[in-house]
Amino acid sequence: MAHASAPAADRQRERTTHPGWFLLPALVVLAVFFVVPTVFNFVYAFTDWSSFKSEINAVGFDNFTQLAGNGTLFSSLRITLVYAVLVAIFQNVFGLALAVLLERDTALNRFARAAFFIPVLMSALAVGYIFQALLKPDGALNDVLGFFAGRDVTTPWLGDTTWTIVVVALIHAWKWMGLSMLIYLAGLKTMPEDILEAARMDGAPAWKAFWTIRFPLLAPAVTFSVATALLGSMNGFDIVQATTEGGPARTTEILNIFIYRTFGQGLFAQATTMSLVLFLMVALLAFPVIRMLRRREEIL
Amino acid sequence: MSGATLRRRPLRERSAWSRLQPVVTVVLVAVFVGIPMWLVVMTAGKSQGDALSPNLAPPTDWQLWENLREVWDRGRIPSAFAGSLLVMVPAVVGVLILGSMAAWVLARRTGRAYAVLYAAAISGIVLPPAVVTIVLLLRQLGLAGTATGMIGVYAGIYLSTVIFFVTGFVRTIPLELEEAARVDGAGPVTVFVRVILPLLRPVLATATILICLYVWNDVFYAFFVLGGRLDTLPLNLFQVASAGLYLNNWHLIFMYVVLMSLPLLIVFVVAQRKIISGITSGAVK
Numbered sequence: 153m154a155h156a157s158a159p160a161a162d163r164q165r166e167r168t169t170h171p172g173w174f175l176l177p178a179l180v181v182l183a184v185f186f187v188v189p190t191v192f193n194f195v196y197a198f199t200d201w202s203s204f205k206s207e208i209n210a211v212g213f214d215n216f217t218q219l220a221g222n223g224t225l226f227s228s229l230r231i232t233l234v235y236a237v238l239v240a241i242f243q244n245v246f247g248l249a250l251a252v253l254l255e256r257d258t259a260l261n262r263f264a265r266a267a268f269f270i271p272v273l274m275s276a277l278a279v280g281y282i283f284q285a286l287l288k289p290d291g292a293l294n295d296v297l298g299f300f301a302g303r304d305v306t307t308p309w310l311g312d313t314t315w316t317i318v319v320v321a322l323i324h325a326w327k328w329m330g331l332s333m334l335i336y337l338a339g340l341k342t343m344p345e346d347i348l349e350a351a352r353m354d355g356a357p358a359w360k361a362f363w364t365i366r367f368p369l370l371a372p373a374v375t376f377s378v379a380t381a382l383l384g385s386m387n388g389f390d391i392v393q394a395t396t397e398g399g400p401a402r403t404t405e406i407l408n409i410f411i412y413r414t415f416g417q418g419l420f421a422q423a424t425t426m427s428l429v430l431f432l433m434v435a436l437l438a439f440p441v442i443r444m445l446r447r448r449e450e451i452l
Numbered sequence: 453m454s455g456a457t458l459r460r461r462p463l464r465e466r467s468a469w470s471r472l473q474p475v476v477t478v479v480l481v482a483v484f485v486g487i488p489m490w491l492v493v494m495t496a497g498k499s500q501g502d503a504l505s506p507n508l509a510p511p512t513d514w515q516l517w518e519n520l521r522e523v524w525d526r527g528r529i530p531s532a533f534a535g536s537l538l539v540m541v542p543a544v545v546g547v548l549i550l551g552s553m554a555a556w557v558l559a560r561r562t563g564r565a566y567a568v569l570y571a572a573a574i575s576g577i578v579l580p581p582a583v584v585t586i587v588l589l590l591r592q593l594g595l596a597g598t599a600t601g602m603i604g605v606y607a608g609i610y611l612s613t614v615i616f617f618v619t620g621f622v623r624t625i626p627l628e629l630e631e632a633a634r635v636d637g638a639g640p641v642t643v644f645v646r647v648i649l650p651l652l653r654p655v656l657a658t659a660t661i662l663i664c665l666y667v668w669n670d671v672f673y674a675f676f677v678l679g680g681r682l683d684t685l686p687l688n689l690f691q692v693a694s695a696g697l698y699l700n701n702w703h704l705i706f707m708y709v710v711l712m713s714l715p716l717l718i719v720f721v722v723a724q725r726k727i728i729s730g731i732t733s734g735a736v737k
Contacts, residue, residue, distance in 0.1 A: 163563065169630070170560040171640050175569065178554035178611055181546075185586070185608025186576055192585035201588075253477060264477050266724050267485045273716045275669035275686050278709040281693065282488050285495065285506040285702055292491055292508050326484070331731075338732040383578040389672040394693075408583075408672065415584060415676070424584045431580055438578045 190431065197425040203418030215425040224410065228426065229433065232386055232406040235321055239385040240378050242325030247332025247377065248370075252362070254333070255340055265337070269330040276327060280394020283323045284310065287395075310396050313403045320404055324391050332377045339373030340366070379442055386434050407433075496706040503703035519707040527692055527708050532683040538599050539674075539684060540667045543606040547663060548656055550607070551614030556648055558615065559622035570619065576612030581605070583676045590677060597681030605677050606670075610663050621655040622648070658730040668716060685712045 197215060201208045219225040250268055254261040271279060286292045287309035298305040310316050343366060351365040389408040392398065398405035398413070405413075407430045415423040487508070495503050496519060498511040523529065558570045586605055587596060595601030625648070633647050671686040678687065689708050720727060 166561055166563075169634065169640060169643075170557045172557065172561070174553045174557040174640070174644070178550040178573070178615065179569075181550060181604065181607050182573065182576070182611055184589075185604045186581060186611075189582040189586040189589050190579075192588060193582040196585055196588065250480075253473065253480075258474075260474055260477055262725075264481050265728060266720075267481045269720070269728065270485060270489070270717070273665060273720055274713050275671070275689070275709075277669070277671050277686055277690055278713060281705050281709065282492060285491060285706075286488065288505070290505040292487075292506060295507050334728060334731050341732070379578070387580040390669075393690075411584065412672070412675070420584060420588075424582075427580075427582050427584050431582065434578060434580055438575075 193424060193428045193431060196421060197428040199421055201421040201424065203420065211421075215421055219422065219425060225426075225429065227402070228405060228407050228410050229429065231317065231404065232430070232433070235317060235324075235388065235392075235404075235406050236382050236386045238318060238321035239324045239328075239388075240382040242322055243328050243332050243381045244374070244377055246325055246329040248336050250329065250333040251336035251340060255337065265330075265333065268333055271327045272330040274327070276324075276390035277394050279323065279327045280391045284395050287319065311400050313401050316396060316400065317404050320392055320395055321385075323395060324385060324388060327391065328381065332381065335373050335377045336370060339370045343369050375442070379438075382441060383434055383438055386430065386437075492706045492709055495702050496710050498703045500701060500703060503706075504700055506702045506706075515703070516707075519703050520711070523704050523707045523711065526704070527688045528683050529685075529688075529708075529711060532685045532688040535599070535683040535687075536668060536685045539602045539606070539682075540664060542599075543603045543610075543667055544660060544663050546603065547607050547610050547614050548659060551611050551659075552618050552649065552652055552656065553644065554611075555615045555618035556622055556644055559619045560627075570615075574612050574616045574619075576609065577616055581609050581673070583673060586673075587676050587679075596677070597679055599682060602674065602677045602682070605673055606667050609673070610666065613663065614659050617655055617659050618652060621652060625651055654730060657726070661727055661730065665716065 196208075198210055198212060199208045200211045200214075216225070250265075254264050254268075284291075288294075289306045289308045289311070291309075293309065294305040294307055297307075309319050312319075347365060347369070351361045354361075356364070386406075387408065388406060389412065392404055392406055392409055393412070396404045398409040407426050411423045411426050411430075414426070491506065491508060494508065494510050495506050497514045497516045498519075499513060499515050502511055502513070554573065558566060558573065590596040590598075590601045590605075593601070595604065629647055629651075630643050633643050638646065669686055671690045674684050674687045675690070678684065680687070680691065689705075689712060692708075693705055
């Protein structure tokens with residue numbers, strides 16, 4: 153954009169030095185495998201497409217009124233939003249805390265960074281099964297708690313209609329906190345030395361210097377990490393499926409769990425409708441979230 | 453840098469925290485990474501009766517080999533491993549080549565049309581793919597349930613990520629390097645292959661790691677696209693676990709988890725420093 157007023161001759165030259173056809177293969181793949189299905193979303197959400205009959209008819213807003221009528225639409229939307237916000241908070245708080253804790257380049261810290269990156273490498277499905285085993289009423293966590301309490305503990309960590317969504321969000325955050333840690337470590341390492349030096353000269357206490365000088369300089373890292381955690385977890389599936397399958401009483405049924413379940417039942421139009429809802433929610437949130445975080449970067 | 457920070461702080465504060473920090477680190481690693489990993493490995497070595505309610509006790513009788521053999525057959529590990537590779541390798545290679553080509557031109561061209569194209573091309577980073585209608589499209593194309601269809605879908609999903617990372621990187625490469633080659637009579641293809649691609653190595657390495665990770669572990673898109681017609685590792689873990697076959701067979705589930713995680717873990721242990729520094733330098737500019 154900086155060169156928007158470049159003379160026509162330059163434009164002409166660009167055409168031969170950086171020909172547009174280099175874009176073509178990528179654009180074709182994006183069009184076929186991303187854009188066209190998304191356009192289909194806007195079409196088939198208004199039909200009665202299902203596995204029970206061969207023809208597909210337009211039905212207007214029937215799918216939306218039906219899903220809104222029985223409360224599924226808004227409860228799934230609410231649960232997805234709550235889940236995404238919780239994940240974004242936990243993942244970034246843990247990631248930042250780890251980055252600050254492990255900032256110095258000692259052998260132990262390098263080992264610890266690698267250890268906290270292991271969950272990032274593992275399949276989210278596997279992570280879900282591990283925590284299901286840990287958190288069962290007769291699972292390992294209750295065993296340990298029972299040992300210290302001196303009596304049997306049988307808390308159903310994944311069976312509470314209010315708090316299980318928080319537990320599952322914590323698991324999701326545990327899986328990805330190693331990536332946030334690396335993003336924040338990168339931010340901490342690229343800080344201009346003279347600003348830090350000035351802070352030291354002031355003789356401010358370490359924690360105060362951190363919050364007033366170094367944390368604001370982390371703004372780009374925060375933008376990237378919060379935006380990807382928030383918008384990425386809206387598209388979550390594996391961890392919820394492997395721990396609760398949307399239960400208990402559908403209180404952890406995020407949109408993708410609903411889509412998976414109704415697709416399996418052959419109700420393709422309903423699944424498409426929810427897929428469109430997810431798309432619209434992420435699209436509507438992406439722009440304000442990214443703009444808000446960017447503006448914060450500029451102010452600081 | 454940290455050394456200088458420490459020297460200026462009051463002596464007491466420094467020594468207290470610098471003695472405490474290693475202890476805190478070891479405890480956190482042991483509790484939050486050690487315990488879950490311990491649970492997986494111990495349970496993978498147990499007999500079915502032993503593993504019925506998974507706990508942190510070591511197996512009374514190690515059965516690693518028996519469990520491995522059972523899961524090998526029941527989870528169709530060889531064909532799942534082959535399927536995972538068959539999909540991952542072309543998807544990652546394709547996405548890197550097509551993405552770099554597009555990113556180079558998007559970074560260098562200045563017209564308004566290219567700014568719009570760039571915004572559109574990277575919007576896939578956050579926008580969720582239309583999983584249900586992808587199935588419909590692939591059926592119409594005759595690609596449903598095939599490796600080709602799956603590769604195309606992954607390419608469509610992760611191209612945005614590659615274009616985003618590589619475009620940012622190309623903008624830091626001085627135009628003079630290209631000019632020098634062009635003066636020698638090199639065309640755009642030669643400039644791209646000889647000058648740009650070799651310089652992209654660090655950013656492509658980071659992108660490779662991230663995309664391998666996503667594709668190797670993906671079960672959600674594979675479920676819709678492949679629908680059980682091609683085995684992949686996560687898909688088989690998911691199918692056998694949710695079909696109830698492994699109900700309370702925690703020893704088999706965790707043996708599967710160990711086998712599935714090993715390839716990535718081995719790569720990580722071997723190239724650990726490179727991977728971590730690659731992601732740290734690529735994530736934030």
